Amino acid sequence: DTEVTQTPKHLVMGMTNKKSLKCEQHMGHRAMYWYKQKAKKPPELMFVYSYEKLSINESVPSRFSPECPNSSLLNLHLHALQPEDSALYLCASSRPGQDNSPLHFGNGTRLTVT
Amino acid sequence: AQSVTQLGSHVSVSEGALVLLRCNYSSSVPPYLFWYVQYPNQGLQLLLKYTSAATLVKGINGFEAEFKKSETSFHLTKPSAHMSDAAEYFCAVSAPSNAGNMLTFGGGTRLMVKP
Numbered sequence: 001d002t003e004v005t006q007t008p009k010h011l012v013m014g015m016t017n018k019k020s021l022k023c024e025q026h027m028g029h030r031a032m033y034w035y036k037q038k039a040k041k042p043p044e045l046m047f048v049y050s051y052e053k054l055s056i057n058e059s060v061p062s063r064f065s066p067e068c069p070n071s072s073l074l075n076l077h078l079h080a081l082q083p084e085d086s087a088l089y090l091c092a093s094s095r096p097g098q099d100n101s102p103l104h105f106g107n108g109t110r111l112t113v114t
Numbered sequence: 115a116q117s118v119t120q121l122g123s124h125v126s127v128s129e130g131a132l133v134l135l136r137c138n139y140s141s142s143v144p145p146y147l148f149w150y151v152q153y154p155n156q157g158l159q160l161l162l163k164y165t166s167a168a169t170l171v172k173g174i175n176g177f178e179a180e181f182k183k184s185e186t187s188f189h190l191t192k193p194s195a196h197m198s199d200a201a202e203y204f205c206a207v208s209a210p211s212n213a214g215n216m217l218t219f220g221g222g223t224r225l226m227v228k229p
């Protein structure tokens with residue numbers, strides 16, 4: 001069983017819809033991440049939150065809006081997406097800092113934009 | 115900037131054969147290296163991570179990797195492949211900071227296991 005839980009598992013949305021992806025972890029990790037993974041490609045970093053503050057934004061379009069309400073939860077709000085945004089969205093968490101703390105990933109949300 | 119390169123986007127082995135998945139890194143400082151596995155329709159699962167305490171790292175499911183500084187490599191091996199090992203494998207390098215531990219992934223290697 002994964003220790004990082006993502007909901008929903010699958011999401012189909014139109015280009016005018018507003019939806020949110022949710023991620024939860026209870027490992028006490030203070031860094032949380034959103035990655036985007038296209039088919040047959042490695043994950044690409046989108047956002048990093050460290051101690052509930054946005055620390056990294058990898059030049060992601062504003063139609064993706066992250067939110068970290070508390071140390072256990074991470075949301076990704078979606079609005080006016082394009083078909084090319086269809087992908088697997090992965091959430092991860094870790095201990096931030098100067099060590100080789102691995103990232104723990106959820107099983108992802110498979111997003112299809114129609 | 116740190117990076118990893120995985121040689122071979124597809125590797126096919128017979129069940130019971132040796133598995134060797136190649137990863138080379140580029141880093142100006144001692145790297146933090148990881149291997150992850152991704153099964154179909156799932157997230158990434160940590161197989162093993164490199165710590166400076168040992169050059170031979172043992173992971174889950176019988177996998178191990180050897181860190182060779184002289185060759186800037188961190189290849190993943192398993193003595194005997196099982197059908198259940200069929201998956202996508204990613205080598206990754208980490209740049210830890212207080213802003214988070216940013217992982218940069220290699221392109222991935224799809225392992226196919228033939229009966």
